[in-house]
Amino acid sequence: MRPNDVAVIGGGAVGATAAYDLVRRGVRVTLFERGGIAGESTGRAAGVLYGAFAEDRDAAIGRRSIERFRELSGEGDFEFRETPYVWLAREGDERRGEAIETQVRRMRVHGVDVELLAPGELAEVAPALRTDDVGAAAVARDAGRTDPASYARLLVRKAEREGATVRTGTTVSLDAGFDGAVVLDDGQESFDAVVVAAGAHTKRLLADAGHRIATKPYRVQALTAGFQARGEPNGSRRTTDDAGVPMVYDATAGFYLRPHPDGLLIGDGTEEVESDPDEWERGADPEFVESALERAGERLAVEGLAVEEAWAGLCTATPDRNPLLGWLDEDRGLYVATGWQGHGFMRSPALGERIARELCGEPGIDAFDPTRFTGEEEFAIVEGMAVD
Numbered sequence: 400m401r402p403n404d405v406a407v408i409g410g411g412a413v414g415a416t417a418a419y420d421l422v423r424r425g426v427r428v429t430l431f432e433r434g435g436i437a438g439e440s441t442g443r444a445a446g447v448l449y450g451a452f453a454e455d456r457d458a459a460i461g462r463r464s465i466e467r468f469r470e471l472s473g474e475g476d477f478e479f480r481e482t483p484y485v486w487l488a489r490e491g492d493e494r495r496g497e498a499i500e501t502q503v504r505r506m507r508v509h510g511v512d513v514e515l516l517a518p519g520e521l522a523e524v525a526p527a528l529r530t531d532d533v534g535a536a537a538v539a540r541d542a543g544r545t546d547p548a549s550y551a552r553l554l555v556r557k558a559e560r561e562g563a564t565v566r567t568g569t570t571v572s573l574d575a576g577f578d579g580a581v582v583l584d585d586g587q588e589s590f591d592a593v594v595v596a597a598g599a600h601t602k603r604l605l606a607d608a609g610h611r612i613a614t615k616p617y618r619v620q621a622l623t624a625g626f627q628a629r630g631e632p633n634g635s636r637r638t639t640d641d642a643g644v645p646m647v648y649d650a651t652a653g654f655y656l657r658p659h660p661d662g663l664l665i666g667d668g669t670e671e672v673e674s675d676p677d678e679w680e681r682g683a684d685p686e687f688v689e690s691a692l693e694r695a696g697e698r699l700a701v702e703g704l705a706v707e708e709a710w711a712g713l714c715t716a717t718p719d720r721n722p723l724l725g726w727l728d729e730d731r732g733l734y735v736a737t738g739w740q741g742h743g744f745m746r747s748p749a750l751g752e753r754i755a756r757e758l759c760g761e762p763g764i765d766a767f768d769p770t771r772f773t774g775e776e777e778f779a780i781v782e783g784m785a786v787d
């Protein structure tokens with residue numbers, strides 16, 4: 400049955416998009432956010448956006464997301480900047496090299512715009528990249544980058560314009576006898592359905608309502624850095640983002656980089672242990688900063704990389720690396736949206752739309768059904784971009 404009155408918990412990219420798509424469908428929506436919009440993972444994300452996924456359903460979600468990013472670009476301060484995404488394995492790393500070739504074959508079957516690149520072709524796509532040690536590389540041209548917070552803020556503004564109520568600075572909880580009520584400091588409010596899109600806090604929130612879900616928050620890191628192009632005189636620091644650098648994931652070295660107004664954004668530093676969603680180190684580790692600069696300096700024809708800002712944030716892992724997206728208890732109106740394995744922002748335009756469609760009666764995605772796990776599974780956290 401289609402709900403008339405829905406609470407969305409979480410003002411990140413996923414909750415913001417779901418709120419907008421629900422209210423556009425005529426549903427009354429209240430969005431609860433305990434801090435500010437995009438104050439958690441979304442505001443800490445790198446803003447790498449691509450639709451290059453090997454599974455059919457993932458490719459469709461990726462394609463739809465890029466399409467919506469393009470449509471929305473230019474509204475408010477949100478901008479989708481077209482930028483090719485290159486991923487590569489080094490010579491001698493046969494396992495990852497073969498995995499890239501297999502991925503590309505599978506993606507092309509699903510109509511994803513990707514191709515394998517010979518070293519000479521790679522140098523053309525990415526003049527600033529060191530290519531002499533590359534064994535296998537591919538490029539996705541349906542890709543781009545953005546400032547993630549600007550997207551979430553835009554979607555929330557659009558939702559408000561359509562009539563959604565947005566309550567920032569409002570922490571809510573669920574109680575053990577969940578029956579559609581959201582618990583606030585000063586009482587309860589009842590809804591036909593509650594969408595829990597609370598990022599790393601989702602597991603804890605749902606545990607209070609008596610539901611165990613199979614996800615673990617884990618910490619990842621990123622930094623921005625200015626640089627000099629090789630051969631340029633000292634002092635000619637590049638802080639623009641137009642130096643012939645695409646977005647790159649070096650699967651062998653296990654890091655990614657992308658152009659950024661400060662120069663570069665470099666990321667990874669995945670800590671493959673479960674993190675407490677409240678107690679975690681917000682700053683980057685010095686070892687991550689040192690190794691990120693070293694690896695990026697090796698991969699690019701730049702020197703003098705100097706950090707502008709370095710930080711950490713939380714992602715959410717699941718046993719099979721697929722999201723937990725769907726009804727946990729449809730009769731009582733409890734819906735969950737988490738477990739993005741480091742790819743929640745780039746997929747949020749399509750995920751939010753799927754949430755709205757499912758709440759309005761359309762079928763969900765079986766492979767993402769959150770009840771496929773009991774929540775008691777033992778599993779290891781695997782870095783989201785890993786090529787294997």
Ligand SMILES: Cc1cc2nc3c(=O)[nH]c(=O)nc-3n(C[C@H](O)[C@H](O)[C@H](O)COP(=O)(O)OP(=O)(O)OC[C@H]3O[C@@H](n4cnc5c(N)ncnc54)[C@H](O)[C@@H]3O)c2cc1C
Nearest residue numbers: 409411412413433440441445446447571598712743744745
């Ligand atoms: C360093 C880093 C780089 C990343 N890079 C990328 C990238 O390039 N591309 C990509 O796709 N993904 C990236 N990710 C992952 C991405 O950030 C997440 O997948 C995505 O932002 C998840 O969005 P969300 O809306 O589910 O969660 P969040 O953005 O975390 O939003 C959840 C919101 O719920 C709120 N909340 C929690 N509990 C409550 C409560 N009790 N009451 C009210 N509100 C509550 C929180 O305050 C938060 O704002 C990166 C992550 C990090 C940390």
